Amino acid sequence: MSLEMPEPDAGVLARREEIILALRAIVPGEGVIDDPSALLVYESDGLTAYRQPPMVAVLPETTAQVAAILRWCHLNGVKLVPRGSGTSLSGGALPLADGVLLGLGKFKRVLDIDPANRVAVLQPGVTNLAVTQAIEHLGFYYAPDPSSQIACSIGGNVAENSGGVHCLKYGLTTNNVLGVEFVTIEGEIMRIGGRGLDAAGLDLLGVIVGSEGLLGVVTEVTVRILPKPEAARALLLGFATVEGAGRCVAEVIAAGIIPAGMEMMDRLAIHAAEAFVHAGYPLDVEALLIVELDGPEAECSELIGEVEAIATGNGAVYARISQSEQERLNFWAGRKAAFPAVGRLAPDFYCMDGTIPRRRLPDVLTRMKMLSAQYGLGVANVFHAGDGNLHPLILYDVNKPGDLDKAEEFGADILRFCVEMGGVLTGEHGVGVEKRELMPVMFTEADIAQQWHVKCAFDSKSLLNPGKMFPLLHRCAELGRVHVHGGQMAFPELPRF
Amino acid sequence: MLRPATEAELSEIVGEAAATGGRLAIRGGGSKIEIGAPEENVRALEMRGFDGVVDYDPPELVLTVRAGTRLAEVQALVAGQNQMLAFEPFDHGPIFGRPAGDATIGGVVAANVSGSQRISSGALRDHLLGVRAVSGRGELFVSGAKVVKNVTGYDLPKLLAGSWGRLAALTEVTLKVLPAPRMAVTCVLRGLAPEAAVQAMAAAMGSQAEVAAAAHRPMPEPMTLFRLQGFNASVTARMQALERRLAPFGQLQRAAEAEALWEELRSLAPLPVDVPLWRVSVPPAAGGGLGRTLQALGAEWLLDWAGGLAWISMADGAAVRQAAAAAGGHAMLLRGPAALRAVVPAFHPQASALAALEGRVRKAFDPAGVFETGRF
Numbered sequence A: 001m002s003l004e005m006p007e008p009d010a011g012v013l014a015r016r017e018e019i020i021l022a023l024r025a026i027v028p029g030e031g032v033i034d035d036p037s038a039l040l041v042y043e044s045d046g047l048t049a050y051r052q053p054p055m056v057a058v059l060p061e062t063t064a065q066v067a068a069i070l071r072w073c074h075l076n077g078v079k080l081v082p083r084g085s086g087t088s089l090s091g092g093a094l095p096l097a098d099g100v101l102l103g104l105g106k107f108k109r110v111l112d113i114d115p116a117n118r119v120a121v122l123q124p125g126v127t128n129l130a131v132t133q134a135i136e137h138l139g140f141y142y143a144p145d146p147s148s149q150i151a152c153s154i155g156g157n158v159a160e161n162s163g164g165v166h167c168l169k170y171g172l173t174t175n176n177v178l179g180v181e182f183v184t185i186e187g188e189i190m191r192i193g194g195r196g197l198d199a200a201g202l203d204l205l206g207v208i209v210g211s212e213g214l215l216g217v218v219t220e221v222t223v224r225i226l227p228k229p230e231a232a233r234a235l236l237l238g239f240a241t242v243e244g245a246g247r248c249v250a251e252v253i254a255a256g257i258i259p260a261g262m263e264m265m266d267r268l269a270i271h272a273a274e275a276f277v278h279a280g281y282p283l284d285v286e287a288l289l290i291v292e293l294d295g296p297e298a299e300c301s302e303l304i305g306e307v308e309a310i311a312t313g314n315g316a317v318y319a320r321i322s323q324s325e326q327e328r329l330n331f332w333a334g335r336k337a338a339f340p341a342v343g344r345l346a347p348d349f350y351c352m353d354g355t356i357p358r359r360r361l362p363d364v365l366t367r368m369k370m371l372s373a374q375y376g377l378g379v380a381n382v383f384h385a386g387d388g389n390l391h392p393l394i395l396y397d398v399n400k401p402g403d404l405d406k407a408e409e410f411g412a413d414i415l416r417f418c419v420e421m422g423g424v425l426t427g428e429h430g431v432g433v434e435k436r437e438l439m440p441v442m443f444t445e446a447d448i449a450q451q452w453h454v455k456c457a458f459d460s461k462s463l464l465n466p467g468k469m470f471p472l473l474h475r476c477a478e479l480g481r482v483h484v485h486g487g488q489m490a491f492p493e494l495p496r497f
Numbered sequence B: 001m002l003r004p005a006t007e008a009e010l011s012e013i014v015g016e017a018a019a020t021g022g023r024l025a026i027r028g029g030g031s032k033i034e035i036g037a038p039e040e041n042v043r044a045l046e047m048r049g050f051d052g053v054v055d056y057d058p059p060e061l062v063l064t065v066r067a068g069t070r071l072a073e074v075q076a077l078v079a080g081q082n083q084m085l086a087f088e089p090f091d092h093g094p095i096f097g098r099p100a101g102d103a104t105i106g107g108v109v110a111a112n113v114s115g116s117q118r119i120s121s122g123a124l125r126d127h128l129l130g131v132r133a134v135s136g137r138g139e140l141f142v143s144g145a146k147v148v149k150n151v152t153g154y155d156l157p158k159l160l161a162g163s164w165g166r167l168a169a170l171t172e173v174t175l176k177v178l179p180a181p182r183m184a185v186t187c188v189l190r191g192l193a194p195e196a197a198v199q200a201m202a203a204a205m206g207s208q209a210e211v212a213a214a215a216h217r218p219m220p221e222p223m224t225l226f227r228l229q230g231f232n233a234s235v236t237a238r239m240q241a242l243e244r245r246l247a248p249f250g251q252l253q254r255a256a257e258a259e260a261l262w263e264e265l266r267s268l269a270p271l272p273v274d275v276p277l278w279r280v281s282v283p284p285a286a287g288g289g290l291g292r293t294l295q296a297l298g299a300e301w302l303l304d305w306a307g308g309l310a311w312i313s314m315a316d317g318a319a320v321r322q323a324a325a326a327a328g329g330h331a332m333l334l335r336g337p338a339a340l341r342a343v344v345p346a347f348h349p350q351a352s353a354l355a356a357l358e359g360r361v362r363k364a365f366d367p368a369g370v371f372e373t374g375r376f
């Protein structure tokens, strides 16, 4: 593993027993875990290439306990890593050798369902899918639907600003959260936002969502819930070229249609998915599109026809419209199983998450082919086509010496190219430890410094989830003034941190 | 007056103010200049020099414009491509007795201006994808990006939306645009009491009718408005569904002159101009009770956002703030005489821990207080 984490603090490690006792005084019984073998459960998250057991884990059950833990750690200079379900794909929940892992798994209650205000109030450990399950009897659902929704927690969704296949039409987590209860590293409990549509003062909620556990701990979440659409229908479209599929996507949107979901898969992903779940995908195409429309029955039937015509006009060689709910779900089954399906092609795969302006898709895929040959590693692509969020899945074998390093370099090259094309390093998985050192590819020294100033306003000792999101070697005290004149900086392409 | 034309000039101006204890009041079109306490000992920093469209590619749903560009120009540009700013921004000019047309997109962003469609489509903050700005340190920084989906780094654009010029001077903003609806109709229920109106709006918003906007005006004759928009067949089907759903509240009718009704709501024309005006944000279900309570104390009022936004005309500010807080919301003094604005803070006071955190965040952008003009 090539990852470098902040040097463990020998002073803190020496105080391990004292720290465990202090935590036990706050959370009694089983809630403090210090047995080395039990701690292995937490040694990694969804980015399994990196592993590090925590010094100790604590599983509080109340907000007061969370506040007491944070206050104690703050006073005693001990680092913390918050964790929901541990499905982060960017190593956001990777523990620290000299840090406390703060698990929110016991915060499992749905606190309130309020149809009159169209909100639900949840503890952070409630899984994403459980939110919809708790409200569907009232005709509502929670829109953001990451593929990990049976496992990932709503607190983790808030921390990562997670998306899903529906987020082009319905938004990311940030667009669907109205309030949080939030505990600062000093142990202050505050409410930010609520059931109204905005809060007084600065939009602190806006920066807490997506802050990857670096600003504080979320102990309650108020989400916006939506009435379940009357109908949903999907089209399965096959194209002889990726360009044709890309043009089809652009024309659908240019026609004024924002589908509930619009997903693309490339040839390797199609074949892998078909072999895995037998969804009935055509195998002789270069690109497959799934376009889903939802709303009143009348709208679905009107738009299905329009989308089909656009697809045909752009050279679709295969088009099928779902005739039943079962068939619609079948179309999705392959896409939803794309990660494990591709996982069967090689011992390991590494999932990337860049976003690009959609018109750049052919350039990016061409570059990926080149890189694939250069590194000698295969790559399959699934793509949230509507919003330009690309998930290249790089195939490698961790047991082959050098393969993991190559996969990481390949991934970094893809992300650099995404940025070069006007895109970004991550569309929904977060920076975490994984892309931390790539931040200077997208941001200047001054850009990163401004983000770091915000971090320091919340956590001046940098105790919350250190080693994530920012390139290493940041300390609040060392922030100097960055000299930038009109955006001109010498060698802007060079990392500064 | 300072009128930088480039980001380098702007950086220099702000950097110099920071070094010498100067105070800068950022100005876009000046449409909201009468909000907040009158400023003293400040220099106006005029942003109109940052004008024009940088990049607009309709199928990408992304628009990048310089911050000093007029809102009206931006709206005309996207309308020309059958697109819209779905948060339905508006010009504050008419609220202050001036013609519309001066508001700049930078000012709209800085005030998080979101119209009636906010209830269905989100606020400006939900559509702000990226910014370029000069902080109170005089440093140019970029945050966010020019694509619709991005989680790289903190979402600083959210902090800048609604920052009222207190964090940084925006030079360029990137917004998500969406297709304009092919048709829109407005339907109305008449004669509902405040609580019933809010219940009807909740029933509508909780139905499959996909109501784009819902508002209520109690005077002279109570009217509850519902806007439906989208594809033709869909709108017709949803209108019928809504009619059935709202039958217990009365007969839903199609409104003539719908645009005029929404425009009155935007400019707040039904409310008196010589009484202080408050913008109150509460959980939507609380809007009706709030209206009734304050009406009993002499207020006139309107509701938007299905009850979540109340415009209240009332002299007794303490009563407004108390009622807002009791309902789980907050009240902003939007319009009032200068003498009142000098003593009553525009923003609802916050809990002390939160206020302290917010103060630290402001310092993170503007440690010397260059943009702290005393207005807020």
Ligand SMILES: Cc1cc2nc3c(=O)[nH]c(=O)nc-3n(C[C@H](O)[C@H](O)[C@H](O)COP(=O)(O)OP(=O)(O)OC[C@H]3O[C@@H](n4cnc5c(N)ncnc54)[C@H](O)[C@@H]3O)c2cc1C
Residues within 6 Å of the ligand: A045, A046, A081, A082, A083, A084, A085, A086, A087, A088, A089, A091, A092, A093, A104, A124, A145, A146, A147, A148, A151, A152, A153, A154, A155, A156, A157, A158, A159, A160, A161, A162, A163, A164, A165, A212, A213, A214, A216, A217, A218, A219, A339, A428, A429, A465
């Ligand atoms: C198979 C698979 C498919 C996936 N598909 C998607 C997808 O479609 N879209 C998508 O966006 N993501 C996806 N993900 C990524 C992941 O599921 C999301 O990022 C998810 O939101 C993480 O939630 P979690 O509860 O597992 O959080 P964790 O992994 O436990 O933590 C993630 C981050 O959040 C912080 N955190 C967690 N809880 C809190 C809290 N209460 N307060 C403060 N900080 C907290 C942690 O410190 C960490 O930085 C997928 C992952 C997998 C394994």
